[in-house]
Amino acid sequence: MFNIPKRYRGIKRFEQILGVVTKYEIGCVLEKLKLKRKSFFKKKKDTHPVELRLMFEELGGTFIKLGQLLSLRPDLIPREYCDELSKLQDDVPPITYVEVEHVIKAELGKPIKQLFKSFDKKPLASASIGQVHLAKLKNNKKVAVKVMRPGIKHLIETDLDIIEHFTKLAKAHLKQELIDPDQIFKEFKDYTENELDYLKEAHNIKIFYELFKKDKKVRIPKVYDKFTTHKVLTMEFLDGIELRDIIQYPKKNLKYDRKKTSHLLVETVMKQIFINGFFHADPHPANILVKKTKSTYSLGLIDFGIVGRIDKDLKKRLGNLFISLIHGDINGLVKSFISLNLVESDVDVIRLKTDLRNTLGGYYDTSLEKIDMAELFFKSLEVAKRHKIKIPKDFVLLGKALITLQGVGIELDPDFNLVRETHPFLKVLAKEKTKPSLIARALVKRTAKFLEFVDSLPEESQKMYQTVQKADITLDHINSDIQSLTNEIRIEGGRIIIGILIAGFAIGASLTYKISFLLSRLFIILGVLLLLYLLFSIVKDSFKRKKW
Numbered sequence: 001m002f003n004i005p006k007r008y009r010g011i012k013r014f015e016q017i018l019g020v021v022t023k024y025e026i027g028c029v030l031e032k033l034k035l036k037r038k039s040f041f042k043k044k045k046d047t048h049p050v051e052l053r054l055m056f057e058e059l060g061g062t063f064i065k066l067g068q069l070l071s072l073r074p075d076l077i078p079r080e081y082c083d084e085l086s087k088l089q090d091d092v093p094p095i096t097y098v099e100v101e102h103v104i105k106a107e108l109g110k111p112i113k114q115l116f117k118s119f120d121k122k123p124l125a126s127a128s129i130g131q132v133h134l135a136k137l138k139n140n141k142k143v144a145v146k147v148m149r150p151g152i153k154h155l156i157e158t159d160l161d162i163i164e165h166f167t168k169l170a171k172a173h174l175k176q177e178l179i180d181p182d183q184i185f186k187e188f189k190d191y192t193e194n195e196l197d198y199l200k201e202a203h204n205i206k207i208f209y210e211l212f213k214k215d216k217k218v219r220i221p222k223v224y225d226k227f228t229t230h231k232v233l234t235m236e237f238l239d240g241i242e243l244r245d246i247i248q249y250p251k252k253n254l255k256y257d258r259k260k261t262s263h264l265l266v267e268t269v270m271k272q273i274f275i276n277g278f279f280h281a282d283p284h285p286a287n288i289l290v291k292k293t294k295s296t297y298s299l300g301l302i303d304f305g306i307v308g309r310i311d312k313d314l315k316k317r318l319g320n321l322f323i324s325l326i327h328g329d330i331n332g333l334v335k336s337f338i339s340l341n342l343v344e345s346d347v348d349v350i351r352l353k354t355d356l357r358n359t360l361g362g363y364y365d366t367s368l369e370k371i372d373m374a375e376l377f378f379k380s381l382e383v384a385k386r387h388k389i390k391i392p393k394d395f396v397l398l399g400k401a402l403i404t405l406q407g408v409g410i411e412l413d414p415d416f417n418l419v420r421e422t423h424p425f426l427k428v429l430a431k432e433k434t435k436p437s438l439i440a441r442a443l444v445k446r447t448a449k450f451l452e453f454v455d456s457l458p459e460e461s462q463k464m465y466q467t468v469q470k471a472d473i474t475l476d477h478i479n480s481d482i483q484s485l486t487n488e489i490r491i492e493g494g495r496i497i498i499g500i501l502i503a504g505f506a507i508g509a510s511l512t513y514k515i516s517f518l519l520s521r522l523f524i525i526l527g528v529l530l531l532l533y534l535l536f537s538i539v540k541d542s543f544k545r546k547k548w
Contacts, residue, residue: 014162017059024055049084056088061128061152062159062192064088069188072281072306072400076184079378094126100133100147107229115227119145128152129195134237142237143224146198153196160189187393195305198233204304205235211276218268219291219300238300240289247285247411257297258412261290264297265412266421269405273398274319274425277310281397283404285411308397318398348387355383377403491541498534502527 056067070077071085105111112119116135123131130148137143167185194200202223209220219238227234246253246261265288272279280287280301289300310318321336359379377399402418409416505527512520 011158013158017162020055020058023058024051049081052081053084053088056085060092062156062163064090064128065192065195066163066188069191069306070184073184073396074378074381074400090127092126092128094123094131095147095149097121099150100131103147103150104145104232107232108227116143116145129156130198135234137224137227142239143227143234144221144237145227146233146235148196148198148231156192156196160192163188191306197230198228199230201304202228202233202235204307207278208280208301208304211272211278215271216296217264217298218271219289219298221300221302238289238291238302240291240298240300242286243288243290243299243408244285246290247408256290256292260297262409262412262416263421264299265405265408266418267425268299268301269401270422270425273310273401274315277312277315279308279310279398279401280304281306281308281401283401283408285408288408306397308394308401310394310398314395352383352387352389355386356380359383372406495534495537498530502530502534505530 053067056063067085067088068090071082071088074082077085101112104115108115117138117140119135120133123133124144125132128149129152130146133145133147135143135145164185167181170181202225205221205223209222212218212220219240221235221238224234224236241253241256243261243265246256246258250258265283269279269283282303282305283301287301287303289302291298291300317336320332359382381396381399406416406418409418409421505523509520509523509527512523
């Protein structure tokens with residue numbers, strides 16, 4: 001029935017995968033991959049999102065993680081598949097307490113009783129790679145201890161080897177345009193190998209901890225290095241109720257203000273993206289703990305397996321994109337999209353601009369309440385697909401994080417709108433761009449460049465003069481002309497620079513007039529002084545010419 005390669009014969013996991021794929025009537029894919037003999041009698045059936053999710057659930061472990069990762073990549077698979085695969089739950093029966101004891105002793109060198117004052121035998125949560133137990137250190141500090149399942153690394157590595165084989169077959173036998181199977185597999189392998197090393201997750205947690213340690217509204221667990229290895233992760237226990245419970249059981253949790261919670265969630269994510277440039281890529285309700293003290297709310301973030309990074313330049317460009325969005329500036333949106341460096345040299349930029357205008361033109365004069373962030377994101381991805389533009393991983397993770405945020409916000413508050421909620425934050429961001437200090441800093445930077453140019457003029461002119469001087473004696477009269485021309489260039493060049501500085505001070509004065517009257521007046525005074533100097537220089541020069 002199956003055409004099993006020699007290296008996989010006798011491996012039950014390979015046969016199991018082929019059997020499950022056939023069970024969900026996706027055998028036609030195996031036929032295309034030459035793993036199954038072609039059937040001329042059985043009617044081919046299209047794969048539906050639900051069937052794909054059920055297939056991944058039955059295959060479990062690695063395939064659930066693959067499905068979860070694909071759900072974060074709407075640029076690679078259709079939106080309906082993303083929505084369905086996002087429902088995959090990594091809940092599995094826990095390993096026994098005896099196995100937990102064995103792992104901890106092997107990793108930390110001592111039995112649980114010598115390391116912890118108390119250790120709950122029943123786990124708080126259990127997943128395919130590890131499970132979490134509540135414990136107390138000897139100093140009475142409550143901690144959450146994540147313990148990796150014994151043998152899970154070998155099982156996942158076997159699955160990865162099989163998936164890599166499928167990837168090679170897909171590349172050889174299936175058509176690919178935008179999707180690169182090798183790229184998907186490499187990305188998945190990187191994520192999975194990171195999850196198989198708790199030291200890498202601990203590193204992510206430490207970065208978040210440093211970024212938010214002074215923020216009373218956001219809680220990040222502290223990592224205890226002494227009790228952390230590749231297979232054991234010990235971190236501060238964060239109390240609070242799961243946001244998932246507030247959403248699922250509203251009547252039991254009436255004391256929590258859902259609007260306040262959604263506001264705080266938006267503020268937290270915006271800080272991660274536009275200030276820190278390091279964000280939690282999957283802010284779903286199970287990864288967020290809500291704590292209420294009187295009327296004060298705080299959010300606890302957990303599970304840092306998948307994070308995204310945005311550099312300083314990309315933060316600025318994304319800020320421009322969002323500011324264009326809230327102002328309904330379609331030209332700004334087009335410019336921002338192209339400036340994100342997503343466009344390769346062989347893409348027809350004019351056609352891309354036209355397509356973006358046609359696709360996003362509906363946002364002209366649209367009120368904030370009517371802008372759907374998810375729709376905007378997916379429409380942008382559709383444009384990218386049509387133009388065969390490959391989207392950077394972190395940019396897609398950012399978009400997916402915002403879509404998840406919008407979904408959670410709506411579940412908390414039916415009137416929630418992500419664009420409207422981010423409007424105050426982005427207004428502050430826009431205001432930051434017109435701060436007198438930033439304008440003055442930019443002006444100083446430009447002035448420094450002008451001065452550098454002026455300073456280099458004599459040297460460059462001298463080089464030119466020296467080169468001409470080495471010419472034949474018969475060209476002496478040309479040297480004289482060039483020298484006088486050089487002097488003229490220096491004089492006129494200096495005047496042009498003074499004119500540019502005057503214009504710069506005029507612009508600075510107009511920009512800072514309503515923000516800082518003192519700075520605006522200073523710009524005006526400097527501009528007037530330079531203008532008077534320029535006029536005096538021109539008049540003086542004209543008198544000299546008349547005498548000649």
